[in-house]
Amino acid sequence: MFRRHFITALATGLVLRPIKGLAALGEDPPLSFFVLGDWGTGGSLQKKVAGGMRSASAIRKPSFVLSTGDNIYPNGVSSALDPQWVSKYEKIYEGLDVPWWSILGNHDHRGDPDAQVAYGRRNPLWNMPGRTWSKEFAIDSVTKVSLTALDTTPLLQKQELWKTQLEWLDQTLSESKAQRHIVAGHHPLRSYGHYGDTDFLVKNVKPILDRHNVLLYCCGHDHDLQAIKNPDDVFGCLVSGGGGGSRVTSSGVNTKASATGGGFARVAISARACTVVIHDATGLNVGEMTL
DSSP: OGGGGGOOOOOOOOOOSOOHHHHHHOSSOSEEEEEEOSOTTOSHHHHHHHHHHHHHHHHSOOSOEEEOSOOSTTTOOSSTTOTHHIIIIITTTTTTOOOEEEOOOTTGGGSOHHHHHHHTTTOTTEEOOSSSEEEEEESSSSOEEEEEEOOHHHHHTTOTTHHHHHHHHHHHHHHOOOSEEEEEOSSOSSOSSSSOOOHHHHHHTHHHHHHTTOOEEEEOSSSSEEEEOOTTOSSEEEEEOOSSOOOOOOOOTTEEEEEOSSEEEEEEEOSSOEEEEEEETTSOEEEEEEO
């Protein structure tokens, strides 16, 4: 049953020039992580972005990587032993050596989504506790942030129990003891890229995020990088879908930073501030948003 994937798994626990936003958080922000989406092509751009991530990590190592889905192109994986895990993940990100917390994208649903959950039992760096999941991370000795992952493909398709997933999100955020909240899903809620805003998410997910004072919604799907703060939203939106492909994007009235040509983002969060930094494929800081 799809319902089993709504079990919450909670636990306590290359920037080549100065980044003003990170400096505002202090010399060493208590928690920072990379955000990468739409990456598993095995192609030259994926490899270039991976090199940029290693360069940025050498300067300030992230606590983990959040993958916003479309982990393996074009049709996901067939099993936890699928050879694509080696060719499109393990070899390409060798040397990064940090945990990955991953969600599912629409291309992942073309294969066996549960094989991506099972792969975590083979590779301790890969974390996908279920098709949806929630995890709490310590920012400091008293402050935690919750990271809650949606499976937006069946949600948008209104597959069986899609309303249950929305109820699970609302309940998970209600019951969380964390002081700050981040939600991730593959499809963009706000975007000025190829796909634009996802009306279903604006109608059905946005009210939940607003009600629980969510800080940031992270996503991919659009093959670009965008930091957006719509004044109608309590939260900011980060689109990070440039891990393996690239599309022309655009800026809008609520764009704080954007880029194309491949890249990734870093989120740095303290008890009092959150900064989103967009990096190009080589790891250079090309823009930021402070929430």
